[in-house]
Amino acid sequence: MSTVVVQKFGGTSVGSTERIKRMADRVIQEKKKGHDVVVVVSAMGKTTDALVKMVGDITSEPSKREMDMLLSTGEQVTISLLTMALHQQGVEAISFTGWQAGIQTDSVLGNAHVQSIDTKRIRNELDNGQVVVVAGFQGMTEDGNISTLGRGGSDITAAALASALQADRCEIYTDVDGVYTSDPRFVPKASKITSLSYEDMQNLAIMGAGVLHPRAVKHAKKFGVPLIVKSSFENGRGTMIHGKAKQNGSTPVIGITFEEDINRIELFDCEDIEGLKKALMCELASRHIQADVYKQSCRNILSLLIKKNDHQEVLSILNEGKDKENWVYSRIEGKSGLSKVSAIGQNIKSQPIIKMNMCKILLENAIRVKLVGESAISITAVVEKSQVQLAAERLHTGFGLDYEVVMKASV
Amino acid sequence: MSTVVVQKFGGTSVGSTERIKRMADRVIQEKKKGHDVVVVVSAMGKTTDALVKMVGDITSEPSKREMDMLLSTGEQVTISLLTMALHQQGVEAISFTGWQAGIQTDSVLGNAHVQSIDTKRIRNELDNGQVVVVAGFQGMTEDGNISTLGRGGSDITAAALASALQADRCEIYTDVDGVYTSDPRFVPKASKITSLSYEDMQNLAIMGAGVLHPRAVKHAKKFGVPLIVKSSFENGRGTMIHGKAKQNGSTPVIGITFEEDINRIELFDCEDIEGLKKALMCELASRHIQADVYKQSCRNILSLLIKKNDHQEVLSILNEGKDKENWVYSRIEGKSGLSKVSAIGQNIKSQPIIKMNMCKILLENAIRVKLVGESAISITAVVEKSQVQLAAERLHTGFGLDYEVVMKASV
Numbered sequence: 092m093s094t095v096v097v098q099k100f101g102g103t104s105v106g107s108t109e110r111i112k113r114m115a116d117r118v119i120q121e122k123k124k125g126h127d128v129v130v131v132v133s134a135m136g137k138t139t140d141a142l143v144k145m146v147g148d149i150t151s152e153p154s155k156r157e158m159d160m161l162l163s164t165g166e167q168v169t170i171s172l173l174t175m176a177l178h179q180q181g182v183e184a185i186s187f188t189g190w191q192a193g194i195q196t197d198s199v200l201g202n203a204h205v206q207s208i209d210t211k212r213i214r215n216e217l218d219n220g221q222v223v224v225v226a227g228f229q230g231m232t233e234d235g236n237i238s239t240l241g242r243g244g245s246d247i248t249a250a251a252l253a254s255a256l257q258a259d260r261c262e263i264y265t266d267v268d269g270v271y272t273s274d275p276r277f278v279p280k281a282s283k284i285t286s287l288s289y290e291d292m293q294n295l296a297i298m299g300a301g302v303l304h305p306r307a308v309k310h311a312k313k314f315g316v317p318l319i320v321k322s323s324f325e326n327g328r329g330t331m332i333h334g335k336a337k338q339n340g341s342t343p344v345i346g347i348t349f350e351e352d353i354n355r356i357e358l359f360d361c362e363d364i365e366g367l368k369k370a371l372m373c374e375l376a377s378r379h380i381q382a383d384v385y386k387q388s389c390r391n392i393l394s395l396l397i398k399k400n401d402h403q404e405v406l407s408i409l410n411e412g413k414d415k416e417n418w419v420y421s422r423i424e425g426k427s428g429l430s431k432v433s434a435i436g437q438n439i440k441s442q443p444i445i446k447m448n449m450c451k452i453l454l455e456n457a458i459r460v461k462l463v464g465e466s467a468i469s470i471t472a473v474v475e476k477s478q479v480q481l482a483a484e485r486l487h488t489g490f491g492l493d494y495e496v497v498m499k500a501s502v
Numbered sequence: 503m504s505t506v507v508v509q510k511f512g513g514t515s516v517g518s519t520e521r522i523k524r525m526a527d528r529v530i531q532e533k534k535k536g537h538d539v540v541v542v543v544s545a546m547g548k549t550t551d552a553l554v555k556m557v558g559d560i561t562s563e564p565s566k567r568e569m570d571m572l573l574s575t576g577e578q579v580t581i582s583l584l585t586m587a588l589h590q591q592g593v594e595a596i597s598f599t600g601w602q603a604g605i606q607t608d609s610v611l612g613n614a615h616v617q618s619i620d621t622k623r624i625r626n627e628l629d630n631g632q633v634v635v636v637a638g639f640q641g642m643t644e645d646g647n648i649s650t651l652g653r654g655g656s657d658i659t660a661a662a663l664a665s666a667l668q669a670d671r672c673e674i675y676t677d678v679d680g681v682y683t684s685d686p687r688f689v690p691k692a693s694k695i696t697s698l699s700y701e702d703m704q705n706l707a708i709m710g711a712g713v714l715h716p717r718a719v720k721h722a723k724k725f726g727v728p729l730i731v732k733s734s735f736e737n738g739r740g741t742m743i744h745g746k747a748k749q750n751g752s753t754p755v756i757g758i759t760f761e762e763d764i765n766r767i768e769l770f771d772c773e774d775i776e777g778l779k780k781a782l783m784c785e786l787a788s789r790h791i792q793a794d795v796y797k798q799s800c801r802n803i804l805s806l807l808i809k810k811n812d813h814q815e816v817l818s819i820l821n822e823g824k825d826k827e828n829w830v831y832s833r834i835e836g837k838s839g840l841s842k843v844s845a846i847g848q849n850i851k852s853q854p855i856i857k858m859n860m861c862k863i864l865l866e867n868a869i870r871v872k873l874v875g876e877s878a879i880s881i882t883a884v885v886e887k888s889q890v891q892l893a894a895e896r897l898h899t900g901f902g903l904d905y906e907v908v909m910k911a912s913v
Contacts, residue, residue, distance in 0.1 A: 108556050108559035108560050109559070111560065112560065142579065145519050145579075145583060146583070146586060148519035148520070149519050149522065149523065149583055149586050149587050149590060150586045150587070150589065150590040153586050153589075154585075154586065154589055156596070156597075157582040157585045157586050157589070157597060158582070160578060160581065160582040160585075160597050160599075161578070161579060161582035161583065163578075164575035164578045164579050167571060167572070167574075167575045167578075168553065168556075168572060168575055170571065171568040171569070171571040171572035172556060172557070172560055172572065174565075174568050174571075175557060175560050175561045175564050175565065175568050176560050176561070178561065178564075178565055178568070179560060179561040179563075185567070186567075186568060186571050188571075188648075191646060212646070235602060235623070237599075
C-alpha cells in the first residue's frame with residue numbers, strides 16, 4: 092500500500108481558475124513522488140460572500156439546514172474545477188462531495204462535528220491510481236441532510252480524512268507560511284514556530300489562533316498524523332505539528348492569541364451559580380457554541396464570553412431555559428465590542444506569576460481590563476476591541492516572544 | 503391523501519432573488535388551496551453560463567462526470583434560496599437535491615435518463631405539511647455519481663416526479679405563455695395552442711419545439727398527468743397537454759418546428775447501408791445522442807443530421823467503430839451551418855401531398871433545400887441556417903397555421 096498524503100487548499104489558494112491551476116501543479120508534484128494523494132478544497136475566495144449576500148436579499152433568519160444546502164455548493168464548484176485542471180495535465184482524478192466521501196456528521200447543522208468516515212470509496216479510487224479531490228467543510232447527517240462544519244471546516248475535513256486514512260501527513264496550504272507566536276498581521280514582531288506539539292497547537296487554536304481549528308488538530312492527534320501548515324504561494328518549510336509538548340525554558344508562554352468581536356453576557360444574582368454554570372455549558376456544548384463561562388462568586392454573577400455571531404442563539408437558549416430548575420437569576424446584561432487576549436502555555440494556571448505579570452503589563456500600558464479569567468492552559472483578559480492590538484503587542488514583548496529575542500535565544 | 507401539484511420554475515423565472523420571492527408567492531397561492539405542493543427549479547438565469555466560463559479557463563475537454571458535479575450546484579443554490587423565501591412567508595418547506603429526492607438515472611453523464619424515483623422521502627415531507635422544493639435537471643447514478651439530464655432537464659424532473667407521485671397536474675412556468683404552432687420569436691404569426699395531446703406535443707418537441715423536452719412529455723403521458731405550460735410573469739391559461747390526439751380538419755399539420763445549428767455528416771459508398779444505419783442508430787441511442795439518419799440508397803450515402811454540439815462525439819463513435827463489421831464506407835464529409843425545418847402531424851407520411859406542398863412552398867420562395875427526409879410524424883427539410891426563418895414563416899402560412907386564419911376558423 093502506498094503512502095497517503097492529504098493536501099488541503101484554502102479559499103485564497105483556489106480563489107481563481109488561475110490559482111486552481113497552480114494548486115493542481117502542487118498536487119501533481121506530490122503524486123509524481125509516488126504517493127496516493129487526497130486533496131481537500133474550500134470554496135473559491137469570494138463565493139461564500141456572494142451566496143450569503145443573496146440570502147440577505149431574502150431573509151434575515153435563514154434556516155441552518157438551507158444555509159448548509161446553499162453554502163456546500165461552494166466547495167462542490169472547486170472540486171470539479173480542480174479535478175478538471177488535473178485531467179488537463181493528464182493526471183487521473185475524481186471529485187467527491189462530502190457525502191460521497193463518506194463523511195458522516197452529527198446533526199448540529201451549520202457547525203457539525205465529523206462522527207465517522209467511511210473511506211471505502213476513497214480507498215477504491217486511490218487504489219485505481221486516482222487523485223481524490225474532496226469537498227471540504229461538509230458532510231452528511233444520519234438523516235441524509237447536507238451539513239457544514241463551521242469555521243475552519245475544510246481543515247477539519249482534511250485532518251479527519253488524514254486520520255481515517257492513516258495518512259503519512261496532512262499538509263494545510265494557506266495564505267500564511269506557518270504558525271506564529273501571535274497573528275503577524277497585528278503583532279509584527281510575532282515569530283514563526285517551526286515545530287509544535289498537538290497540545291500546544293490545540294491550546295493556541297482554542298484560544299483564538301485562527302490558522303487552524305482546534306478540532307482539526309484533535310483529529311490529527313488521534314492517530315498521530317503530522318500536520319504541516321505552509322504557504323500556498325511560497326516554498327518554505329512551514330510549521331510542523333506533531334508529537335508531545337516539551338517543557339519550555341524561561342517562560343511557559345508559547346504564544347499570545349486574541350479574538351475580536353466578543354460579546355459578554357452577564358447573569359446577575361444567580362441562585363445556584365454552580366448548577367447554572369454546568370447546565371449552561373452543557374447546553375452550549377450540545378449546540379457547538381464556544382464560550383468561556385466564568386463565575387464571579389462573590390457577587391453571584393455568571394459571565395459568558397461568546398462570539399458576536401452567537402449572541403442571538405445564546406439569548407434564545409437562556410430564554411428557552413428560563414423555566415428550568417436552577418436557571419434563576421435576576422437580570423441579564425449584554426455588552427458588545429469586546430475582545431479577548433490570552434497568554435497560552437501548558438499548566439499556566441499553576442504559575443501565578445504569569446497572571447500577575449499579565450495584569451502588570453496591561454496596567455502599565457493603560458489598557459482597561461474588563462475581566463481576567465484563567466484555565467489550565469491560558470490566562471485571558473477581556474479588553475475593549477480598540478485596545479486589543481496594543482494589548483497583544485505588549486504581552487508578546489513582555490513574555491519574551493518577540494522575533495529578535497527568539498532569534499537571539501536560538502543562536 | 504391530498505392532491506399533489508408539481509410546479510416547475512425555469513431559469514428566467516428564478517433569475518434573481520427578487521424573482522425567487524415572486525415565485526414563492528405562486529407556490530404559496532397553490533399551497534393555500536390545500537394541495538400538497540412539490541416545486542422543481544432550475545439554476546438561476548446566468549449561473550450555468552458563469553460556471554461554463556470558468557471551465558473554459560481550465561480545459562476545452564471537461565470530463566462529463568466533473569461537468570455534472572459542477573453544473574448541479576446551480577439548482578442546489580436555487581432550492582435553498584426558494585425554500586428560505588417560503589420560510590420567510592411563514593410556509594414550511596424543505597429542499598432536496600436530486601439524489602435526496604430519490605431520483606435515480608442511468609449512467610449517461612451529461613445527458614442521463616431518469617430510471618426510477620424513490621418518492622418515500624418526498625411523501626414523508628408532504629405528509630408533514632411541507633412544501634418540497636426539488637433541484638431540477640439532476641439525479642444520481644447507481645454508482646452514487648451526480649448526473650444531469652441535459653437540455654430541458656428540469657422539465658423532465660418535474661414531469662417524472664409528477665408521474666411518480668401521481669400528481670393531479672404538473673405546471674411548467676416559463677418565459678412563454680404556452681405552446682405555439684411555431685416559435686413566436688421567429689414566426690410572428692404563430693398562434694397559441696390551448697389544448698394538445700401528449701402525442702402531438704411529443705412530436706413537436708422531438709422535432710425541435712424547445713418549449714418542452716420530449717422526455718418530459720413521455721413521463722407525463724405514462725401516468726396521464728396533465729402538463730400545463732404557462733407564463734411565470736402573466737396570469738393566463740397557458741397550454742394544457744393531455745389526452746389522445748384527435749384527427750385534425752383540413753390539414754394534418756399542427757405546427758412548424760425548426761432547429762438551428764445542425765451539422766450534417768455524410769458517409770459515402772456504404773457497403774451495407776442498412777446494417778450500418780441500424781448499428782449507428784443503436785450506438786447513438788445508447789449515448790442519448792439525437793440524430794436523424796437518412797439513407798440515399800441510390801448513391802449508398804448515409805446522411806446524419808446532428809446537433810452542432812454533438813459533432814465531435816459522433817466523429818469519435820465513427821472512429822471507434824471503424825474496425826467493426828459493416829462499418830465500411832469510402833469517406834466522410836461534414837457540413838456545418840445548417841438548420842432543419844419540419845412540418846409536424848400524425849401520420850403525415852401517409853399523405854404525400856404534404857411533402858409535395860412543402861417542396862413547392864420552399865421552391866417558390868427560393869429556399870435552397872439540401873435534403874428532405876420524412877418520418878411518420880414529420881416532413882423535414884434541411885436548409886442553410888440563414889434561410890430557416892424565412893422557410894418557417896412561409897411554411898407556417900402555407901399550411902394555414904397563421905394567427906388570423908386560426909382565429910377566423912375558430913369563430
